[in-house]
Amino acid sequence: xxxxxxxxxxxxxxxxxxxxxxxxxxxxxxxxxxxxxxxxxxxxxxxxxxxxxxxxxxxxxxxxxxxxxxxxxxxxxxxxxxxxxxxxxxxxxxxxxxxxxxxxxxxxxx
Amino acid sequence: xxxxxxxxxxxxxxxxxxxxxxxxxxxxxxxxxxxxxxxxxxxxxxxxxxxxxxxxxxxxxxxxxxxxxxxxxxxxxxxxxxxxxxxxxxxxxxxxxxxxxxxxxxxxxxxxxxxxxxxxxxxxxxxxxxxxxxxxxxxxxxxxxxxxxxxxx
Numbered sequence: 001x002x003x004x005x006x007x008x009x010x011x012x013x014x015x016x017x018x019x020x021x022x023x024x025x026x027x028x029x030x031x032x033x034x035x036x037x038x039x040x041x042x043x044x045x046x047x048x049x050x051x052x053x054x055x056x057x058x059x060x061x062x063x064x065x066x067x068x069x070x071x072x073x074x075x076x077x078x079x080x081x082x083x084x085x086x087x088x089x090x091x092x093x094x095x096x097x098x099x100x101x102x103x104x105x106x107x108x109x110x
Numbered sequence: 111x112x113x114x115x116x117x118x119x120x121x122x123x124x125x126x127x128x129x130x131x132x133x134x135x136x137x138x139x140x141x142x143x144x145x146x147x148x149x150x151x152x153x154x155x156x157x158x159x160x161x162x163x164x165x166x167x168x169x170x171x172x173x174x175x176x177x178x179x180x181x182x183x184x185x186x187x188x189x190x191x192x193x194x195x196x197x198x199x200x201x202x203x204x205x206x207x208x209x210x211x212x213x214x215x216x217x218x219x220x221x222x223x224x225x226x227x228x229x230x231x232x233x234x235x236x237x238x239x240x241x242x243x244x245x246x247x248x249x250x251x252x253x254x255x256x257x258x259x260x261x262x263x
Contacts (some may be wrong), residue, residue, distance in 0.1 A: 019167075022175045023138040052164060054171040055233035063230045083164040090240050091233055092222040 003028050005035060011042040011110055013103070017049040020057035029060045033067065041073035044106050048079035053087060065097065074098075078106035130194035136182040136207075140190075141174045148194050148203065155201060156262050165241040165260060166201070172234040173205040173256045181207030181254055191253070200243070203258040211254040214247045 002017045003024075012035050020028060032043060045061070047053075053061075061077075068075045078100045080088065088094040100106035129151045134140040145167050152162045174190065182188035191206040218235040219226060226232065239245045244259040 019142060019171075021141065021171055022179070023141055052167045052171075054168055054175065055231070055237050056175065058233055059230040062228055066228065083160055086160070086164060087168065087237075090222075090237070092227060096227055 003031055005031055008044075008107060011044055011107060012040045013107075014043065014045045015049060016045060016047055019051045019053070020060070021052070021054040022056040025056045025060040028057075029064060032064050036068060036071055036073065041068075041071065042110050043068055043073065043075045044078060044103070044110075045075070046078050046103050046106075047081070047084055048103070050081075050084065053084060058087070058091060058093060062093070062096065074110060076100060076106045076109060078103045126195060126197045128193060129196045130192065132192050133189045134192065135186045136178045136184055136188045136190060137186055138175065138178055138184075141171055141178070144174065144192055145170050148192070151194055151196075152201065155196060157201065157260070161260060166203070169238045169241045169258050169260075170203055170205070172238045173203065173258060176234060176256070177205050177207035177209070177254075180212070181209030183209070198262075200262055201260045203260075204255055205258075206250070206253040206255045208252075209254045211247065211249055214245065 004015045006013050014028070014032060016028065065075050076098045079102060080099060085094070088097070088099070098109065100109055130148055132144065134144060148170055149162060149167050152166050157166070174192065177190045178184060182190060188208045193204040195202040195204070214235065218239060219232045221227065221229060221233045221236050238258060242258045243261045246257045248255055248257070
């Protein structure tokens with residue numbers, strides 16, 4: 001699993017490759033918090049290459065969402081496959097996050 | 111469920127095999143490779159693609175995470191046993207730790223209630239119970255066991 005962050009205009013795009021679970025969630029959290037500390041405000045997390053997410057991974061997304069909002073920023077999610085959508089629907093986190101079907105739509109939504 | 115209940119249940123099910131049985135140290139880095147191996151075993155069990163890609167890996171990750179971090183308190187020398195038992199009717203995953211156990215119902219919260227939606231924790235047991243057909247907790251040989259049952263469709 002790995003996380004990569006690229007700037008696309010003024011938006012930080014994070015790709016999550018593999019699983020987002022208890023063993024690696026801190027790595028994602030720290031990478032995003034480092035960018036937030038540098039003054040970045042707009043974040044998009046793209047799950048097109050993600051396998052599954054556990055409760056710890058969901059918890060990190062909730063935590064990042066709060067921290068980004070506290071700094072006046074915005075977080076969007078994109079490219080959840082049907083299984084991941086089910087996970088967000090089960091936990092009702094689909095009501096908490098702005099989720100776009102594609103990366104392009106998410107980028108346009110900022 | 112008691113051990114007697116368990117053996118009785120097994121006797122009624124003619125085709126039961128242990129597909130996976132491993133002891134691992136209490137280290138969260140052990141979770142992903144174990145889940146991958148168990149998920150591979152699930153291929154060809156007439157489970158749906160969703161059950162193989164979502165239900166099994168997420169529920170098993172939650173059970174292992176609980177066993178390692180809560181049951182064994184992250185003490186690496188304490189062991190977690192993972193078993194996958196396949197019968198004609200179900201896939202049964204058992205995760206055993208050396209902890210004192212817990213009350214499954216009392217510890218399960220509803221993270222979808224308005225006051226809990228922005229909680230960062232507390233979704234693990236809820237997910238296990240949402241993604242499996244049955245979740246049980248019992249003690250066996252001084253171990254705390256969580257048993258996850260997924261019916262084969």
